[in-house]
Amino acid sequence: MDNSAFSPQPPAPSGPGEGRSSKRPVSFTIGASQPAGSPPALGPEAEVAAAPPPAGPPAHLSTFPVQAPASNSPLLPRRKRPTFSRHRHDANPALAVKVLQDIQMAVEAWHHDLRQTVQRIQALYMEGPIVDGWLETVGDATPSNRASELDAALLRHGDPQALSGYVERLCQAADSPPPTAAPGSDLARPGYRLCSLDADGRVQYFPCPPEQLSTISLAIARHQKLRQLLDHKRFLEAKLKRTVDVMTSSRDTLGIAPTCSSEPEAVGE
Structure with missing residues (x-):
């Protein structure tokens, strides 16, 4: 192993008043001998510095603030949300037109x-x-009607002698046959x-x-x-x-x- 490969890095000069601070660590690059045309090997700090920056939001975009800005408007009470009903007595122009149509149809009928x-x-x-x-x-019913009226008046008054005569006449009428009229005569035809x-x-x-x-x-x-x-x-x-x-x-x-x-x-x- 070639000792010439060790390349110690000199410590950074310390100014006055920094003697008490801890010394910075020294990094060494340990590796085999490299050919003359190859680029020099980079240390860990150089590799970290050479790495591409992570993808993030562009610099010209700003995020929205989490807290809303304070408003100077007064706090008013919330109004109650109106409720719309479908009752038949509400203002409904179509219902009024239908009622008029019903009346018109009835009047026309x-x-x-x-x-x-x-x-x-x-x-x-x-x-x-x-x-x-x-x-x-x-016709022939007229005399009988008159006789029935007389009989009713006689029975209403109730005279004993008249009643006895009335009974005798009824018996005689029952014994004698009634007169018969010819079929073509006027007596048989009612008027x-x-x-x-x-x-x-x-x-x-x-x-x-x-x-x-x-x-x-x-x-x-x-x-x-x-x-x-x-x-x-x-x-x-x-x-x-x-x-x-x-x-x-x-x-x-x-x-x-x-x-x-x-x-x-x-x-x-």
Whole structure:
């Protein structure tokens, strides 16, 4: 081993006042003899100095501060977050439009039904006569009805002699056979009369010939149908009038100026 390879490094000169400090360590490079053209071997300190610096953030970038800067604004209490409800009475324009559409559909249906009812009433008047009344049969039943009224009055008073005579007449009527009429005679054919009420509410009678029985029966049926149509017409008119009153009051309450309702109604509507 060649001793010439040991190359001691001289210690750094110490200034005044540094005699008491510890001496710096001396490093030696121990190795074999190197050829003349090879570069000199570097020591550990030179190798550490020659190593590339570790990768890090660029020098021109600065990290964000961990602590936020102090603010001079006053600390205000937090406001409560509003909650939105889907209740049907909330301000919902779509709901108001749907309610108006429902009302419009109902009013259009009532108006259409009213026009059809008026047309049916007019057609009923064109069919034929209309009679307000009813029919009653008259004929052989009239004397029996009068006899029954007399019997009721007799039994109500309860006279002993009249009661005995009444019983005898009943026995004689039961023993004698009733008179029979021929099939083609007028006695076998019951008669009819037309009954109605006058302005004072009293019953009045009109004769009804047999040949006019079907015509008068149809006239009475038309009157009953006419009453039903008139009741339905009044019902629809009352609903439409009520709708107009409610909608007009709502329009005035909301402060809406009348525009369409002030225009004249077209003929035929």
